[in-house]
Amino acid sequence: MKLLLALLGLPPGEYNDWEIHWALSEAGWLFPAMGVFFLLALWFFWTSLARVTSPLKKGFLFSLRILAFALLIFVLLQPSLEMKQKSAAKNAVAVLLDDSLSMSIKTLPAGKRRFDLVREALDQNPEYFARLKENYRVEFYLVSDQLRPAQSGGMTGAFKPLGVDTDFGGVLKKIQERYPEDSLRGMILFSDGADLTQLPNSLSPDLEELVTGFQAPIHTFQAGNNEGFKDLGIERAELADFGFVFQPASVTVTLVASSMGEKNVPLVLKEGNKILASKIVEIRPGQTRYQVEMAFTPEAVGKRIYRLSVPLFAGESIESNNAREFQLQVVRDRLRILHLNGRPSWDTRFLREVLINNPKVDLLSFFILRTLSDDVAATTGELSLIPFPSNLLFTDYLYSFDLIIFHNFKYAPFIDKKYLLNIKRYVENGGAFLMVGGDLSFQNGGYRNTPIEDILPVRFKSTPDGIYQGKFQLLPPDRYANHPLFRLEKDSDASRRAWRSLPVLNGLNGGLIPKKRAQVLAAHSASGKPLPVLAAMKSGKGRTFAVATDSLWNWNFRSVGQGGSGRYYQKFWSNLLAWLTDDPATRLIQIETDKEQYSSGEKVLIQFKVLKEDYNPDPDRPVKLSIRSISKKQDLLSEDLKTDAEGEGSFEFHPAEDGFYSVKIEAERDEEILSSQAEFRRFSQTLEFERPLINAYLLKKLAEKTGGLYQVLKTGEDWKEPTFPRRERFADARSKTIGLSDNWWAYGLIVGFLFVDWWLRRRAGLS
């Protein structure tokens, strides 16, 4: 080595190792090819010297050629010499500190949290780590389902149990990537073993294969124990994604109880402050899980937030799982429609067919099949007719309907006049009422000066003058082109074409005068007088509508006769039902969030839209946006905003805490407050508290399978110091590479050998 250093002019002792590298060493085929080529060259050189008689001269010339050829190959392979200074490097020991949320659980009887026990162990054994550092690089990591390097001594600061999940398999794979070859000599794991990916009392084959592959011990320290672990918690609440208003819904609640003794605990389901259901759960020793079915009835549509709770008992390790909130999207069951038909006709028949075939509709229809003047020529027993149950319908069941339709229906003598007032109140309290025309409708049905006239969008002249018996085409006025009633197609141009394609109508109820608050959505001019055909109005909290003709069925059957279908007729009725029943899509003010649930740190994007009464955008409309924490029952903010040119706007919100929130948008117009509301939730994962018990089995197995030690951390007790195999690992500290072919002497020697060969041959008279 000294000679080599001297030859290369390098200071003695600077390098203690060397290595030759070949530029084309990766081309494996090259060296056999070179060998063959070299042998051929030998044969060629030897035969070309056949005329040289002197063996000495022949041998000398052959040697020269061999040397020159060998040097040429040497140069072509571009060798380089790497001089190295090698030194012994320290191997690593990884110290893994479980910082998942379950480490925050208290251990009884001292009431210390699991991570406090780890912190104590680290603080009480600084000498051990100091000694370990003499021989190993000791590297600390915080582990949960993530792997984060930590400062070696800074445990007190960074070590907070915040990880939302524990996955040793995932973490150890990351460790494997960090320590290639065999530089990791072992690990020390401080944990409660509550790895949610592992089943109780089992070590998965994948994890076993992974840990044994390290060929290094994993020493496990159990933080905490299950002795005296006392907890009563709501582990899970399972229910359908949505429920129906006024229809029973059920939630399956899983309770977990540890060391709770024998007691009966109440499980309570609330919405706001109202108790919807409660059940007594009999907690018994030896049983940890309890499934409880709770039935409740949602009383309003929308996203409803419910809270389940059990009492918090003294000494419980986890407090946060004694209550759990969940959300249910409550929708209308089906639209319950009462359809009263004054007489069977094609108009009533086709509407009934549309309603009964609509899966969203629960239809109860009554036809007046005979009047008092009809002579049925049969006894009552031979008829299928039943008395009209008006008392039942307009008192007991009235508020169970979403919509009441009087279809060419004259109320007398079938409904007592006093029930008309009930209908008016029903509408003013949020119900919907529709009157469809015909010879028994409006003033012909005797509704003049009745509560029905009060709620309808039209009032009646005393005589039904202005009767129009001709044909007319109904087209939506431009002003109402965006009205949801007229959306027969998604695209407004296609909708317009659809309206033009519909057959004409015939027959129109006259003597109807639109009220001031009404919207005449379609009218027909007859004899210079515009006659309302479709008119809408809000009446109290409800909505009413008047269809002043009994020929809408033309849009169905006659449309088929014109080569079309009944699709637009069905769509029209679907639109009308949506408007009448205040479907959210028909509201003049709308608000929504981009998601329903947000994890911590995510921003909530709130978008809102305000429309005018004619459903055109309401630009520059001042609106008030307010956000409230439902969970905390606290108003959080209120912002004054304005809609843009499209009548829309947006707002971003960063919820600071977990829980349910509601966002409300309000706009004032014509002394009316329009408002809409949406709900969202910010949540943190609570998986860690679903199986919070110490998994000693897993920690033992990890140690056992890798030749490590398993110990339980105990306050004030010394631990058995973990040891690791001491095998030195050499690392290159410094190196220098010297090219062996790109210098003057390599080329000089080749040229020199060839020149001497040439000169000797010339002297000998050879060619």
Add this chain to the structure above:
Amino acid sequence: MTKRTNFYLTLGLIVVQWAASGAVWAMGEYSRLAIPQIKYQGGDYKPRPQAVESLLIQTAKRTSVEVKREFLELSLASKDLYRYPFLYLAGAAAFDPFSSEELKILRRYLSYGGFLLIDDASAEVHSEFDRSVREMISQLFPHNPLQKIPKDHSIFRSFYLIDEVTGRARVNPFLEGVSLKGRTALVYSANDLGGAWARDKLGHWKYDLIGGGQRQRKLAIRLGINIAMYALTLDYKKDMVHLPIILERLRRYHSQ
């Protein structure tokens, strides 16, 4: 005020009232029940010319249904076909097969809400008209053949409670029909219903009944009214709310 003045005033009020209500009653003319008779080639397409009018008169007299009494006849190619969702096809002899275009029109008409009552006026078992009808229906709905209409069908309880199928004759004690998506769109009677309904201009029954008395005619008229009522109300009578009462009535009716 004298009695005469009173009389004229009352008369005047009645006229005003009539004029007003008359104007209203004219609206929605096409919503009323009209039953055009189908014209076809070969055979006699109106073997009982007064049958439909008689049925409509009875329907108007006995029920709240408003009718259009005038006699109407249409070919399937008529542009007015879709004004009338109820068609009547009658005959007593074989008729020419419907063209493929006519079959297409009729199939579309029935599939999209139309109703067809076919009435064999021959009063014969396996008549030529019956053969023509069955041939036509097999081409009309090849995958949906004629089937007996069960006794619990709404047709038998849409207005009257009926447990006996008859007509001018008693060829078949049942009705047959074709149902499309739960709606019976075609009803076939082999019992000459029209013959039992038809009256002459003086109001006398035009055809004698075969093998039955006035009860048979009464039942045939009731069946006709029920068929019309079914076309107008569909399965209304099957609504759950009505079932208990109707079933109770049926029980009592049968036990009589």
